[in-house]
Amino acid sequence: MPFSQFTILDYLSNILDILLVWLVIYKLIKVIRGTKAVQLLKGIFVIVIVRFLSEFLGFNTLSWMLEKALTWGFLAVIIIFQPELRRALEQLGRGRLFTRSNQEEEERKKMVEAIVKATNYMAKRRIGALISIERDTGMGDYIETGISLDSNLSSELLINIFIPNTPLHDGAVIIQKQKIAAAACYLPLSESPFISKELGTRHRAALGISEVTDSVTIVVSEETGSISITKNGELYRDLSPGAFEELLSHELLLTTKTKQFSSPRWTFRGKKSNG
Known part of the structure; x- marks a missing residue:
């Protein structure tokens, strides 16, 4: 023609x-x-x-x-x-190749509820924890470093994994597609010189994985019981239970994406550090 x-x-x-x-x-x-x-x-x-x-x-x-x-x-x-x-x-x-179904959104809500319940339980009892949630960037390489579980997610299982002196408590739990893919995983440590010296290995690992993937990672401090979240190379530290649930829902649920999130009182962003 x-x-x-x-x-x-x-x-x-x-x-x-x-x-x-x-x-x-x-x-x-x-x-x-x-x-x-x-x-x-x-x-x-x-x-x-x-x-x-x-x-x-x-x-x-x-x-x-x-x-x-x-x-x-x-x-x-x-x-x-x-x-x-x-x-x-x-x-x-299932009609899910191009859109996220309502069923998947409901599963994500249950996942957020289970994580919030487990995190608050561990924070009150100062049980150290490191939980990384996969989003768009695959975390297959990091899953392979741990013990494969491929288990349904529940708050009870998360708590049991991080109980001190158990075989899987040391390392990170990686959540993939609303399931616990693996435990005792190794995450890359952040090499940023601007991280506060009072932060331990869990926080450095959480920041490290947030620098190379778009995952959302939760840290429970064993020393203080404080809750922190990392994403996109940023650390949101010392979150209250309400702020923690709000931020986690904002990042993982479509229904809360348009809502304005109130910034937590301590944030690490690249070169900015407030100690």
């Missing part, structure tokens, strides 16, 4: 087509983010790049081998990405 014969409707149709393709690609990336499939996807991307380079540089044998690998790679991709493909199809069947 000559270029002059394109109508406005054709342009709009092509633009919509491109946007839908990008939307599908974006959602698929979100499905596999934080899983081992990401590393496999990177490997496939490297093979494709090397394939084009070998053809450009005239490496005929290498180019032929990579071409055969890519030709039969489709079946390998289906086998390798079977868990992720199954999860995507399940979400599509």
Whole structure:
């Protein structure tokens, strides 16, 4: 079709087509983010790049081998990405691939309630705790450092994990998709020189993970029983039970995203420190 014969409707149709393709690609990336499939996807991307380079540089044998690998790679991709493909199809069947369902929002509310109840219980009794909640950025690498649980979330289980001198109390609990994915996980420590020296390893680990992911991490101090939250490299410290619940709900629930959050009385932001 000559270029002059394109109508406005054709342009709009092509633009919509491109946007839908990008939307599908974006959602698929979100499905596999934080899983081992990401590393496999990177490997496939490297093979494709090397394939084009070998053809450009005239490496005929290498180019032929990579071409055969890519030709039969489709079946390998289906086998390798079977868990992720199954999860995507399940979400599509439930109508959850492109929107968050009301059921998921209810599950998130129950998760927040369980975390608040457990945190307040541990704070009153000065039981140290470190709980990190995955959001968009995958935390699969950190989950693998701990003891896999894949358990339904409850306040009783959270409390029991952090009871002193139990096998799983040392380290972080990571919550993924409203379930306790693992306990006794290692989180990266923040190397910021502006952190108050009175803060211990748990707070540094909470800040460290907030600097490399978009997770929300909760810290209960073993020395003082104070509650803190980190997100996006910021530390909200010494939160009252009400402020803690308000901030956690604001970060994790869609129904509270539009509400104005009242700032806590102590905040660590990058170079700013009030001791």
